[in-house]
Amino acid sequence: xxxxxxxxxxxxxxxxxxxxxxxxxxxxxxxxxxxxxxxxxxxxxxxxxxxxxxxxxxxxxxxxxxxxxxxxxxxxxxxxxxxxxxxxxxxxxxxxxxxxxxxxxxxxxxxxxxxxxxxxxxxxxxxxxxxxxxxxxxxxxxxxxxxxxxxxxxxxxxxxxxxxxxxxxxxxxxxxxxxxxxxxxxxxxxxxxxxxxxxxxxxxxxxxxxxxxxxxxxxxxxxxxxxxxxxxxxxxxxxxxxxxxxxxxxxxxxxxxxxxxxxxxxxxxxxxxxxxxxxx
Amino acid sequence: xxxxxxxxxxxxxxxxxxxxxxxxxxxxxxxxxxxxxxxxxxxxxxxxxxxxxxxxxxxxxxxxxxxxxxxxxxxxxxxxxxxxxxxxxxxxxxxxxxxxxxxxxxxxxxxxxxxxxxxxxxxxxxxxxxxxxxxxxxxxxxxxxxxxxxxxxxxxxxxxxxxxxxxxxxxxxxxxxxxxxxxxxxxxxxxxxxxxxxxxxxxxxxxxxxxxxxxxxxxxxxxxxxxxxxxxxxxxxxxxxxxxxxxxxxxxxxxxxxxxxxxxxxxxxxxxxxxxxxxxxxxxxxxxxxxxxxxxxxxxxxxxxxxxxxxxxxxxxxxxxxxxxxxxxxxxxxxxxxxxxxxxxxxxxxxxxxxxxxxxxxxxxxxxxxxxxxxxxxxxxxxxxxxxxxxxxxxxxxxxxxxxxxxxxxxxxxxxxxxxxxxxxxxxxxxxxxxxxx
Numbered sequence: 001x002x003x004x005x006x007x008x009x010x011x012x013x014x015x016x017x018x019x020x021x022x023x024x025x026x027x028x029x030x031x032x033x034x035x036x037x038x039x040x041x042x043x044x045x046x047x048x049x050x051x052x053x054x055x056x057x058x059x060x061x062x063x064x065x066x067x068x069x070x071x072x073x074x075x076x077x078x079x080x081x082x083x084x085x086x087x088x089x090x091x092x093x094x095x096x097x098x099x100x101x102x103x104x105x106x107x108x109x110x111x112x113x114x115x116x117x118x119x120x121x122x123x124x125x126x127x128x129x130x131x132x133x134x135x136x137x138x139x140x141x142x143x144x145x146x147x148x149x150x151x152x153x154x155x156x157x158x159x160x161x162x163x164x165x166x167x168x169x170x171x172x173x174x175x176x177x178x179x180x181x182x183x184x185x186x187x188x189x190x191x192x193x194x195x196x197x198x199x200x201x202x203x204x205x206x207x208x209x210x211x212x213x214x215x216x217x218x219x220x221x222x223x224x225x226x227x228x229x230x231x232x233x234x235x236x237x238x239x240x241x242x243x244x245x246x247x248x249x250x251x252x253x254x255x256x257x258x259x260x261x262x263x264x265x266x267x268x269x270x271x272x273x274x275x276x277x278x279x280x
Numbered sequence: 281x282x283x284x285x286x287x288x289x290x291x292x293x294x295x296x297x298x299x300x301x302x303x304x305x306x307x308x309x310x311x312x313x314x315x316x317x318x319x320x321x322x323x324x325x326x327x328x329x330x331x332x333x334x335x336x337x338x339x340x341x342x343x344x345x346x347x348x349x350x351x352x353x354x355x356x357x358x359x360x361x362x363x364x365x366x367x368x369x370x371x372x373x374x375x376x377x378x379x380x381x382x383x384x385x386x387x388x389x390x391x392x393x394x395x396x397x398x399x400x401x402x403x404x405x406x407x408x409x410x411x412x413x414x415x416x417x418x419x420x421x422x423x424x425x426x427x428x429x430x431x432x433x434x435x436x437x438x439x440x441x442x443x444x445x446x447x448x449x450x451x452x453x454x455x456x457x458x459x460x461x462x463x464x465x466x467x468x469x470x471x472x473x474x475x476x477x478x479x480x481x482x483x484x485x486x487x488x489x490x491x492x493x494x495x496x497x498x499x500x501x502x503x504x505x506x507x508x509x510x511x512x513x514x515x516x517x518x519x520x521x522x523x524x525x526x527x528x529x530x531x532x533x534x535x536x537x538x539x540x541x542x543x544x545x546x547x548x549x550x551x552x553x554x555x556x557x558x559x560x561x562x563x564x565x566x567x568x569x570x571x572x573x574x575x576x577x578x579x580x581x582x583x584x585x586x587x588x589x590x591x592x593x594x595x596x597x598x599x600x601x602x603x604x605x606x607x608x609x610x611x612x613x614x615x616x617x618x619x620x621x622x623x624x625x626x627x628x629x630x631x632x633x634x635x636x637x638x639x640x641x642x643x644x645x646x647x648x649x650x651x652x653x654x655x656x657x658x659x660x661x662x663x664x665x666x667x668x669x670x671x672x673x674x675x676x677x678x679x680x681x682x683x684x685x686x687x688x689x690x691x692x693x694x695x696x697x698x699x700x701x702x703x704x705x706x707x708x709x710x711x712x713x714x715x716x717x718x
Contacts, residue, residue, distance in 0.1 A: 223412070
């Protein structure tokens with residue numbers, strides 16, 4: 001038995017060196033590099049780069065299942081995007097697939113349609129089965145948020161080429177989707193979503209809703225370069241509501257706190273106008 | 281491995297007693313195990329923990345930052361943050377890297393995150409102020425600097441010489457640096473407010489100026505290191521200039537340049553002194569600009585001095601000198617922020633000189649320079665419309681009617697409704713040109 005001791009320790013040493021130390025997972029540096037590069041690429045919506053990175057991670061020593069899961073998602077969405085106009089048909093044929101998969105397809109296709117232009121987006125929307133147009137929030141946060149964003153972008157683009165009356169329902173739907181991302185989406189998508197929601201709501205003359213979004217942007221994104229613009233737009237919303245005192249305060253903040261910003265001249269003009277209107 | 285096994289057999293054969301056998305076996309077991317790591321490790325892939333990997337990323341990020349490779353460093357630090365959200369040190373470094381890469385908004389956000397995790401971080405508050413200052417968010421920057429100074433003062437109150445190794449004056453210097461930055465911010469803020477055309481904020485301007493003066497005065501009483509003392513002197517001079525006390529400002533600028541010629545703000549002070557004479561005495565300004573360019577040859581502000589010199593020559597109708605100065609600026613500082621204007625002014629100055637002297641060679645030179653200008657930025661520079669019109673004028677002056685017609689026509693085709701197109705049409709219809717055959 002004693003003679004076996006060094007061999008036992010040797011084997012234990014080998015196992016220990018290749019598997020775990022004190023319960024902590026050990027992976028090759030190549031795996032970490034590839035996996036985290038993939039995550040960053042995903043975050044930045046560079047899906048080709050993400051797919052490549054996750055493939056590298058799978059071929060390296062590490063937690064292959066985790067990388068494979070991401071890779072599968074990315075590849076699937078990339079495939080869907082490449083399908084182009086055929087995707088609507090495919091969507092019909094996979095109506096039994098889990099909703100997350102369908103939504104991935106929809107999101108990516110909408111994204112592509114978005115880049116192809118409003119007419120194509122409208123074509124796609126017409127082809128989508130009605131049940132797929134519902135986007136429940138039972139998906140992983142980022143995926144759902146991206147689905148909503150793509151959808152909202154497409155709707156917003158489509159509405160741009162329509163007459164105001166026709167566009168109203170689309171704008172309203174897009175604004176509601178942006179609003180959902182703004183409230184529930186991941187932090188990195190919130191600012192853009194809130195901003196777009198506010199813009200669309202202002203367009204729809206829902207000044208109260210737009211105002212809530214602008215006030216939210218000011219309090220939650222204090223260091224965004226658009227901060228002065230947000231104060232200006234807050235002022236405009238108050239102005240439309242004929243709340244002249246609050247409007248003036250917002251315009252004064254935009255001019256007084258950011259006098260070197262590009263919007264200072266505009267704020268300057270609005271202050272005079274507001275004072276005149278409000279009889280101040 | 282072979283060595284270990286030999287060692288093991290050797291041990292078994294020569295040590296007979298039970299206890300000594302056990303000890304020697306244990307010894308050889310450790311030797312074997314440790315050698316197995318050495319011998320086997322190279323055969324398989326290197327395996328490490330996430331913590332070790334983040335440590336490596338941080339090390340590489342620091343190395344990249346020290347070589348000013350900001351993009352590479354930022355990429356590595358993003359990975360660190362994804363792997364460990366609570367790592368304040370990497371967040372701080374990331375913010376610094378973003379600041380250096382001039383991504384001020386992202387850097388400010390990062391410093392804000394640091395402050396959320398470590399609300400007493402002087403460095404984060406101070407650098408947040410710097411980011412906001414660069415973004416020209418004067419109100420927010422002032423607040424950040426104030427917070428930084430307060431944090432340092434609080435630290436001073438809690439400072440214990442027996443526990444903290446830092447000398448007390450280091451704490452004072454940090455507070456002074458934050459105060460000095462706040463004073464600069466207040467001065468810039470009041471200046472920007474003063475430039476607003478319609479709505480004025482006299483109360484705010486007055487308050488910011490007096491607050492800046494109060495800070496600078498209290499700092500000037502303190503024993504400060506030269507770097508900080510120089511900054512205080514420079515901002516005090518700026519403050520005097522803002523209040524219209526040009527004499528005092530010039531004296532203070534001169535004092536700074538003479539007493540601390542190596543200070544980073546000495547070239548700026550020397551330039552500011554020269555510039556203060558621009559309107560009052562252009563000749564004196566010219567001589568001061570020349571002195572500045574002789575003394576601070578390597579400074580980046582030399583480009584601005586050359587531009588100012590060109591402007592003064594232009595005002596004095598010394599157009600050829602102006603053109604030469606602008607040409608020097610273009611050759612020496614092709615990347616300067618205002619280089620497009622400078623390039624345009626070369627041709628324009630030659631054209632003005634030609635018009636004044638009626639010299640054909642100068643017209644030719646003007647045409648050449650203006651056409652050269654129209655080809656920059658892939659043939660689409662700003663001021664292209666006026667540049668084509670003036671090129672047409674220059675060609676006309678030098679007698680090259682076809683080239684003139686071509687320049688005018690090009691301008692009209694490109695911007696048919698512009699002011700310059702209208703002027704070009706007037707030239708084309710002025711009778712100078714023969715009408716093309718029907």
